[in-house]
Amino acid sequence: QVQLVESGGGLVQAGGSLRVSCVASGRTISSYAMAWFRQGPGKEREFVATISWTGGTTHYADSVKGRFTISRDNAKNTVYLQMDNLKPEDTAVYFCATGRTGWPRVDSHEYNYWGQGTQVTVSS
Numbered sequence: 001q002v003q004l005v006e007s008g009g010g011l012v013q014a015g016g017s018l019r020v021s022c023v024a025s026g027r028t029i030s031s032y033a034m035a036w037f038r039q040g041p042g043k044e045r046e047f048v049a050t051i052s053w054t055g056g057t058t059h060y061a062d063s064v065k066g067r068f069t070i071s072r073d074n075a076k077n078t079v080y081l082q083m084d085n086l087k088p089e090d091t092a093v094y095f096c097a098t099g100r101t102g103w104p105r106v107d108s109h110e111y112n113y114w115g116q117g118t119q120v121t122v123s124s
Helices: none
Strands: 003-007 010-013 018-025 034-039 046-051 058-060 068-073 078-083 092-099 111-114 118-123
Touching: 003 092, 018 034, 018 092, 018 118, 034 068, 034 078, 046 068, 046 078, 058 068, 078 092
Parallel strands: 010 118
Antiparallel strands: 003 018, 018 078, 034 046, 034 092, 046 058, 068 078, 092 111, 092 118
């Protein structure tokens, strides 16, 4: 059984930083793309960032480009999202997901396992 567990969320002031992590069990993620999505209050789930199985290719949503960095440590079966210069509009539950293939995709349907999410709240 594949499980993804996110951690590292919390409350931070605008302009601050947080790093959220996602540890996988039941699947070796080294062959698969990984991604972060988020869902803000009253909003649809949206793509944030994705990384290929090697870590060599990344894609970001325009809203976070230049502020967020996705990375992975395949030896630890873990993916990270470093979030800098946070804004109140980044407030959301952040979910990690593991893909069906090693290629990074922005469509949530390309990901078949999801974590439960971690809350990130940015105060103004």
